[in-house]
Amino acid sequence: MSKILVAGGCGYIGSHTVIDLNDNGFNPISADDFSNSHERMVDGISTLLERPHVNYRVDLCDMDATERIFEENPDIEAVIHFAAHIYVPESVDRPTKYYRNNLNNLLNVLDCCEKYGVKNLIFSSSCAVYGNTKVLPVTEQTPFGEAECPYARTKQMGEQIIRDYCTAHPEFNAVLLRYFNPAGSHESSKIGEAPILENTHLVPIITEVAIGHRKSMTVFGTDYDTRDGSCVRDFIHVMDLAHAHTKAVEFLLHKKNDSNCEVFNLGMGNGVTVLEAINAFENVTGQSLNYSLGERRAGDVAAIYADTRNSREKLGWVPKRDINDIVKSAWDWENNKTWLYEEV
Ligand code: UDP
Numbered sequence: 001m002s003k004i005l006v007a008g009g010c011g012y013i014g015s016h017t018v019i020d021l022n023d024n025g026f027n028p029i030s031a032d033d034f035s036n037s038h039e040r041m042v043d044g045i046s047t048l049l050e051r052p053h054v055n056y057r058v059d060l061c062d063m064d065a066t067e068r069i070f071e072e073n074p075d076i077e078a079v080i081h082f083a084a085h086i087y088v089p090e091s092v093d094r095p096t097k098y099y100r101n102n103l104n105n106l107l108n109v110l111d112c113c114e115k116y117g118v119k120n121l122i123f124s125s126s127c128a129v130y131g132n133t134k135v136l137p138v139t140e141q142t143p144f145g146e147a148e149c150p151y152a153r154t155k156q157m158g159e160q161i162i163r164d165y166c167t168a169h170p171e172f173n174a175v176l177l178r179y180f181n182p183a184g185s186h187e188s189s190k191i192g193e194a195p196i197l198e199n200t201h202l203v204p205i206i207t208e209v210a211i212g213h214r215k216s217m218t219v220f221g222t223d224y225d226t227r228d229g230s231c232v233r234d235f236i237h238v239m240d241l242a243h244a245h246t247k248a249v250e251f252l253l254h255k256k257n258d259s260n261c262e263v264f265n266l267g268m269g270n271g272v273t274v275l276e277a278i279n280a281f282e283n284v285t286g287q288s289l290n291y292s293l294g295e296r297r298a299g300d301v302a303a304i305y306a307d308t309r310n311s312r313e314k315l316g317w318v319p320k321r322d323i324n325d326i327v328k329s330a331w332d333w334e335n336n337k338t339w340l341y342e343e344v
Helices: 012-023 041-049 063-072 088-093 095-116 150-168 202-211 238-253 274-285 309-315 323-341
Strands: 003-007 027-031 076-081 120-126 173-179 181-183 217-220 235-237 261-266 291-294
Touching (some): 063 095, 088 095, 088 150, 095 120, 150 261, 173 238, 181 323, 202 323, 217 274, 235 238, 238 309
Parallel strands (some): 003 027, 173 261
């Protein structure tokens, strides 16, 4: 069983990826400092793995601690690097926090790969690298646009750092995965999205309003040039997204890559408006949502969705779950996650 180090493996997408790797015959271990995830996520992960999950509580900006993981695990075959700060509004307010963390921890991981002979890296990038593009759907060849926020810029810079590293190390292989809008949770409701910081993403806000943790929510902008005036996003189920990482690991370990730095868009390939997502939630769950129509939110692009031909053809990745599956699983998780916060 190939050992895979999942950096940020107790966070939202990381934890789902740990499970998918395990389900497909890999041996995932993780490094997570719980800066934006609950320690008890390890319990949910362990339940699904049916064995205790191995997590190193390490801040990957700490080079000595990061090195110790590699020293203790000389059999790591690939690193999946999720560990990053991810909130757009926070990145606008605290840019140095984002640059310091998202770039330093990537540099440390790359230096450890070099020192300990790890030849494969999967990197969490984002459709935010495209900025406010007018050409839809976006392909992997669509050029980077002006970054709308420091978070997006850390992803652009991270990609560039990895490209330069790949040029300097022809024997090293990287896959850059550009996520669209991940949402939903594992069908068991044993794991799901549970950040420490306040969530600003649409689907968890919908479920938090429905369960009563928030009084109401606002649809940010109804005057966009879209079919109903609200923004268009490409929502992708987190389990489909997780599986793309397993596919990317297999792609590299089986040496299917044409170049040593490949890029894939990970979305469904179709756009859903914010109002359509709300309607899907109301229809699937029978809950009526307390929302109002409001002003545009700073930094939002009007519409973005992926051209997914490359990931389907080259990775052989076919996402299976739609917006109804997303909101259903997100709602199930919202109703089950209370154990995370209970006293042990
Ligand atoms: N959105 C909204 N109300 C909210 C949160 C988000 O209308 O309370 C909209 C947001 O303006 C954007 C879409 O939902 O058009 C997706 O936003 P999210 O923050 O989930 O992801 P982003 O696309 O910004 O990465």
